[in-house]
Amino acid sequence: MTQALYRRYRPETFADVIGQEHVTAPLQQALRTGRVNHAYLFSGPRGCGKTTSARILARCLNCDQGPTDNPCGTCESCVALARGGAGMVDVVEIDAASHGGVDDARELRERASYGPAQSRYKIYIIDEAHMVTTQGFNALLKIVEEPPEHVKFVFATTEPEKVIGTIRSRTHHYPFRLVPPAQLHTYLESLCQSEGVAVEPGVLSFVVRAGGGSVRDSLSVLDQLIAGSGPEGLTYEGAAALLGFTDAELLDATVTAIGHGDAAEAFAQVDKVIETGLDPRRFVEDLLERLRDLIICAAVPDGVEAVLRGVPTDQIERMRVQAGAFGPGGLSRAADIVNAGLSDMTGATAPRLQLELIIARLLLPGAAGPQGYAARLDRLERRLDLAAAHPSPTGGGASGPAPSRPAQPGPMPPGSTAPAPSPSAPQSAPTQPPPTQSVAAPSATPAAEPSAAPSAAQSPAQPEAGPTHAPPVHAAPAAPTPTPPAPAEPVQPTQSSQPTAGGLDQAAIIRAWPDVVDWLARNKRVTWAFVSENAQPLSFDGSRLVLAITTEGLTETFRRGAHHAFVQEAFMEVLGIDIRVEGVAAGDAPDAGRSGGPV
Ligand SMILES: [Zn+2]
Incomplete structure (x- = not known):
């Protein structure tokens, strides 16, 4: 022995x-x-x-x-x-x-x-x-x-x-410190040489990773591999299987699928992970490691081999292609997602689910691919809901009954009609006539206001919406300098009904507000506390949402702090739309509703 x-x-x-x-x-x-x-x-x-x-x-x-x-x-x-x-x-x-x-x-x-x-x-x-x-x-x-x-x-x-x-x-x-991987790698190489053991490329990288910087642990791992090896020496496959590392092919396929936004393929790889009995957590670790390598590939086009020691050349070639599919921004974003997902996996009871969530998140931004993306669908559904909610029969409550359950496909879930605590507030404060109101009657009063509005129609999201709603409400807080002039001006109102951000207009944004507040409550407590107490949506012109904030001082706080950014983030998370959020002191922008009641 x-x-x-x-x-x-x-x-x-x-x-x-x-x-x-x-x-x-x-x-x-x-x-x-x-x-x-x-x-x-x-x-x-x-x-x-x-x-x-x-x-x-x-x-x-x-x-x-x-x-x-x-x-x-x-x-x-x-x-x-x-x-x-x-x-x-x-x-x-x-x-x-x-x-x-x-x-x-x-x-x-x-x-x-x-x-x-x-x-x-x-x-x-x-x-x-x-x-x-x-x-x-x-x-x-x-x-x-x-x-x-x-x-x-x-x-x-x-x-x-x-x-x-x-x-x-x-x-x-x-x-004493953990031994750096490169040094350990070199040491193991020389050791294998003196032991006369053949080693396939990539094997020692596994050993180094498995050893976690400890020489003794690394040598134990190597020992075990040598003990189980045949005449061909240490093979890549054998090492990957024994040490539980994800086989490079599986990683290649997964990363490529994600890079191309191919959801079907990506989830098929997840199935494989589970079927082959790989630990999902280990797989996510390996995925993160791979993304790190890809970031290096993208950052150091020449001389990657020197940085990624022990990685076979053909593998490096493949990784170059993979990195290209992501682009550098996409790579670091993906790494962030996987890293966050990995920490969430600690102690998770359903690791597979966690893994699928990570994959879904990775796929989200890559708008490509018709299927998959539960989360993306979720957002789209929400948006559709909001748009579909337009033909609200109850004119008055229009903006109140926001479809709080976005998942629900129905245009108007019965239960949701009850105005949620915070949502009901918005319209009441700035103006009693909620913008949507007019929407109710498609034919009724289309001419009432500026005619520019109709352009909205092309968005499927709000077929009936376009024509009618152009209540002066929107006009109010025109710009950073909210001044009286705006209200009556016909031009501005029209803008507001122009569906830009995700095909949503002001009414939709107001209906979505409770969900946004809800997201903040779950994710940005401080901003939630601030916003739910002090802010209401006032107007939305397709790309910029103006919130009415109770006082001048709080408005300043809102502008200076991170609150507005978090509200933007909330819209991104809830609706998948990228809008600018600004705050004006409620007193400054009164015209919005007070003066020009549309009805
Ligand atoms: Zn001596």
Whole structure:
């Protein structure tokens, strides 16, 4: 039976420790100059070489030629402390997880007072030092504070903050770090070479990722792969399957589908993920990793190979094409979505659903593709609803009964007629005659106002809407400088009925307001509190929504703060329309309704 890789390749000198030069270099320097402290604290993540370095330090200190930064390797001490060596009685390793109590500490203190048996120093390596109890530390305090000449301590721990301050302050603290992927990759490559193992491109990247920056973990993974490999060595497929990484083809297909906005294909890939038993969370991690790679591909057209080490060339070619389909903006946006989705997946009970949601979100903006996109449909339906709601039979309540349940296809869900708390307010405040009112009678009073309006008709969203509604209401808060002149002017009203943003007119926007407020309540609490108390939609001209805000001061707040941006965002989320939102003090824009009641 062969010995585990990480034991066979355990470094015996500081020069062999990889990725910790920031620690090993100063330690070697201290050894060279004879400025060795009597106590050290080695902290850092697991499997990064803390204990190994402690042993090397012991070897350096006790070498016959030492203390030296480069142990001779031939003297009795060096041989005994080499890997596979018998060890020395004077170098004591204590696992504080099992021996961290006060009695163990007392015993240690006792024994430390005797001089070393064979070596220069008696060296205590206390592993998992954070497990030493407080009483244990207190028992050690004295000897760590003023140790006998011949005693050295090395505390190794993943949680240095749990080592009591009085001990910590007596030590020289060396923080170990995770090994950077590139360095680990190179190391694994050389190791495979010396083991005579053939490795397909891409395999070591998996190993590095699986190892998470820990040398020991990476070597364990590699060990396992080698153990299960045949004469052909480490294959990409075998590694992907064993380590549970998403096979590149699956990622390729998914990313390509998303890039092209092909919903059917993208969801088909999700099915595959589930069918093949892949962990959805792992898949999302891999997807994020891939998007990261694509961002790099897009950002560094030349020399990607140098950055994405270990990625096969043909794979890089494919990724270039994929990156092109997204465009740089799309890529970073996609990465954001996946990243957010990944955090939502933590502890999620329905990971598959989460995965599908992520995919749906990724697909949303790419307006391409006729099918799929539940969320997009959702928005479209909402908009249709709003438009369909136009022929409201009850003229007066027109804007009140906003279809609060957007999903409902019916033009006017019965239940929804009841004016919701906030929605009912809007019309009442600015003007009693809600804009939609006139809509009710398609033929009735088309001529009433400016004739320009009809242009609206081309949007399917509001077939009957066009002609009639051009109540002066819209006119009011024309621009940032809301002044009286506007009201009567015929031109402005017409604008308002022009369906620009998503084919929605002012009436539709007002009907949608409760949903927007609702979204804010769920997503932007502060803005919701502000808006639901102080703001009402006043007018909408197709691209700009003006909100009437109760006071001048609050209007200022609205303009300066993020509120208006969040309201815009809400419209984007709820209706999928990109509009500008402005606020005017209610007092400033009275003309809107007060003066020119349309009816
Ligand atoms: Zn030696």
